[in-house]
Amino acid sequence: MRVNTAVIKAIQFSLHLITLIWLTWIFYAGFTAQLPGDPVQYLLDFTGIGALNLLVASLVVSLVAQHLKFAQVMVFRRPLGVYSAVYVLAHFIVFIAFELQFEFRLIAAEIIDRPYITVGFTGFIILSSLAFTSFPYIKRKMGKSWQKLHNLTYLAVILGCIHYLWLVKSSWMEPAIYIAIVLSLMIMKRKKIKNIFN
Template identity: 50%
Template sequence: MNRLLSRPLRLPATPRRLTKAGIHLLATGYLVALFYWGATDNLGADPVKALLHSTGTWAINLLLISLSISPLAKWLPFPDLMRFRRLVGLYSFTYAMVHFFSFCAFELQFDWTLIASEIVERPYITVGFAALLILSLLAATSTTPIQRRMGPAWQRLHNWVYAAALLALLHYTWSLKTVWEEPVFYWLIAAGLLYLRRDKLLWVVRKKFKKNLAR
């Protein structure tokens, strides 16, 4: 990948802290605002549907943004961007969890038997739940001490973020029952990000293939 600038961009400590504070403020503020609008009957005719749609799409938005940070940091180059990738990824997981628990609370009233049957019997919920499980594992192992303890296994686990993104997009597309309109733009963005990371993904596939042949 050709670099845009000859010298790397740097972000001093204070602007970096302010940027992280801004991400926290925007991400948590929007979640709080969604529930406030819902409680005050300002989310439209179907507030539950609006809440589920907003939390679900923003979980995907944030996931795709987190995946775009690494290639963007290399292309500019702007290595300090990588300092925000984990934070954005964790907010993607947060929005996905709020999306799931909102579904459980408002649609199924926390009927766990019904929730289990929905996950098993409705394929679009199955793939969405699979994406959530992957994001949960990635969030739980996102800290630096865990990364050090896991060693190379950490990177192998976190390569599953690409599978989570594709499963989340499949869930979203399936729920709307169309690949056109909004979903097609998400798929094009995801395809572009996968293309930019094609060398890494091919390396992972080849390594896995050679390992299976050696057994």
Template identity: 40%
Template sequence: MVTLLSKPLRLSARVRKSVKALLHVAAILFLAGLFYLGVTDRLGADPVDTLLHYTGIWTLISLFICLTLSPLSKHLPCGDLMRFRRMTGIYAFVFAFCHFLTYALFELQLNISLLGEEIVKRPYITVGMAALLILLALTATSTSNIRRRMGKRWQQLHNSIYLAMLLGLLHFTWSQKTFWQEPVFYWLIGLSLLILRKDKFQRLLRRRR
């Protein structure tokens, strides 16, 4: 394995807490500001579409960051980067939930029966909902206590983050009605992350044989 630094990089507890605090503040301010501009009709001609776009994009970006931390921590090397993985994964769910909430609240006016019809009839919403449910399961089981209780099943469940990423990419592509332009760049990033983790997938396949 190629390493970028001659010796491991360590992040002090103060640095980790400071970075986490800054990330929390940035994410909260971004979401609050985005929805404030949306409800005050200052997000262009179609504020709902803008809200859906940015919350969806930041779901993918958060997933990309989360999946980048493991290979990056090995190649730097800096094991302390792994301490940010849970937080970025949870924010992927937060952005995904805000994406869903925007659609359910502003597009469907919280019409539950219509939401059920949309999930069944529209494949891109079906896969988007599947990705959201996976992220919900990962977030609900992200604590150390639950990880200890689940044992090996915890890792098996949390490997589904790759499936959530692919479903999210598919949802985004279908919603844009094209693979090219913006979606293709996100697919390239997602597939690159899968290639970086090919050794892990090969080990998982060997275990199932």
């Protein structure tokens, strides 16, 4: 399967534009009191779910490339993964800035004492590492260890789902849907995942 290169580049440009502009607008709306309800909670929800959506999308891209023989879509995987890390970073900043008021001793205590924050913070560290090492120069320097590190994408998405499930207080339906999607993706990629642990 193959499409015109110009179409791929246009989609790639739109991905960058929409992802960054949407994030920028939400923060602008938050700081100008244009968000409904609790603006801090809105920002936390938007950035957290946005990060999970982008990470899941990056896994879907590789499946599409593999099963539909559509290698061109692989150019979307790196930006989706990087933007997932950007959204997670924004999520973490909102949490420590507005929920914890940059009380660093309190931040450490929250990470240690609250399991859902421990899980979320672990996912944040993984995604930050993956984003930092996604540049071609670093990839070449790391050699074979690069792929081993980036296999942690699967762990990161599982941790994201667990974090979301533990976080919700009223309904577990939405996180359950994410878990079902991720498990389906894992089953479809079971051969690769099995090779990781061999």
